[in-house]
Every structure is written in C-alpha cells, then in structure tokens.
Amino acid sequence: MNIEKKKRLERSGWTVGGAADFLQLSPEEAKFIELKLALAAAVREQREKRGLTQTALAAQLGSSQSRVAKMEAGDHSVSLDLLIRALLTIGAGSADIARWIKRADSTRAA
C-alpha cells in the first residue's frame, strides 16, 4: 500500500487496527478497506455516469446528500451495507458489484 493511499485513508478518518502504530493494518483490515474504497469509487463513477447529483441519489436512496458525499469519500462512518445499497439503487446488479470488488484486487498489486 503506497503513501498516497495512506494519506487518503488518514484524511477519511481511519484509525484502523488495535496496534498503536500509525496505520499499522493487518492484511485483512487492508483488504477490507481497499474493498470499501473500490465500491466508493464505483458509486461515484456510476452516479456520474447516470448524470445524478448526490442529492438526487440520496433521495432515491432515502438518505441525504452528506451521506452520499461521505460514501464517495470513503469516510469511515459509512458501511459496506450502505455502499452496496447505493449501488443496487443506482441500478447495478450482483454481477456488477462482483466486478467492482474483484477490481479491488488489482489495486492491491501496485
């Protein structure tokens, strides 16, 4: 995991892992976060692709613009559940989601 990514995580408010060290994440934690970030990116990508504003998506989703913003920012206060629900709401199917998740793997190989 490179420096840029760490910065991104720090900005998003992650204080992962019980270990004292700054951002000393276990392999599982790392994968989990990568996964969330991949889906966060997918949400933004798909939303924009369909020409929706954050507010519009929020409405469809029964949520609020700020939540959507946080989702796309990969904020630590948003769960996988919400990300996936957002993607499903946007119109994605399980296969699409699977694809985006798989993509999280290649990101790892930087």
Add this chain to the structure above:
Amino acid sequence: MNIEKKKRLERSGWTVGGAADFLQLSPEEAKFIELKLALAAAVREQREKRGLTQTALAAQLGSSQSRVAKMEAGDHSVSLDLLIRALLTIGAGSADIARWIKRADSTRAA
C-alpha cells in the same frame, strides 16, 4: 423468489420494506438480501471447509460464537461488513468474494 426462501427470511427475522404487506420487498431490497444470504452461506461453507468451529472463527475474528451462528443463519442483525470481514479472516480474497457475490445472481433465476 420462492416460498422456501421467504420462509427462510421470516425465520431470520426480516421485516423488510416500509410497505405494510408481508415481505413485500422492492427489487433492490430483494437483491440485497440475496446477497447477504449468499455470503452467509459462503461463511459456513468456508469455515467448515477449514475445519473451524464457530467458536474458533469467532476468536480469530474478535467476535463471539453467537455472532457467527447468526451470521451463518442470515440473521437480520448481521451486517455485510461483518460477513465480509469474516470471509477475509477465513482467508478469502477479493476475487473469492466477488465470485460468491456473483453467485447470488443465479440464485435469483429460480
């Protein structure tokens, strides 16, 4: 979605959707639940494959046996986050998870 599946959902404590009708779920809600069930099944499958007890997995995961049981039962009180964390802990990679998620699609086509 067939009757058996509904029964399974009811047993797991789902009272989905705002609509009054009994288990009247929107397509997105349905997909979301299918997805959770697919992962729940994957957890059980993988755990057993590695000869772990629920208690053992719980320990590795920093959780408790009862949570693992609920996970595998597809209880409504367990989040996607936990399911995925469990799978990662068991040793799955993003690609595996993607595969199980994709599998949720075929289930749909009953």
Add this chain to the structure above:
DNA sequence: ACTCGCTATGTCCAATATGACATAGTTGTC
C-alpha cells in the same frame, strides 16, 4: 464579485449492529 448548483465536512440524536453472556438445542460417543 455575486449567485447558483453541486459537493465537502462537521455535528447532532436516533437507529442499528456488536460482543458478551445465558441458555437451549443438536449430534455423536460411550
């Protein structure tokens, strides 16, 4: 520079998820 439409960030309180525990049920062995 002002406004407008969109996005970002921070903070609330309510809602939901979590680990822990207790307890019941199941399955296999003797």
Add this chain to the structure above:
DNA sequence: GACAACTATGTCATATTGGACATAGCGAGT
C-alpha cells in the same frame, strides 16, 4: 441416557452507523 462438543436463539449494554441539518468550499456563468 449421560456426557461432551458444537451450534442456535434470546437479551442486553455499548459502540457504530445513519439521516438530517448547518455551513463551508468550489467551479461556471454572468
């Protein structure tokens, strides 16, 4: 059928997540 090992279910206190709101930032058009 008693015991042991494992799994299922219920409940609770605490922690995390969620929607809402306020407000700040930002780019484009005028």
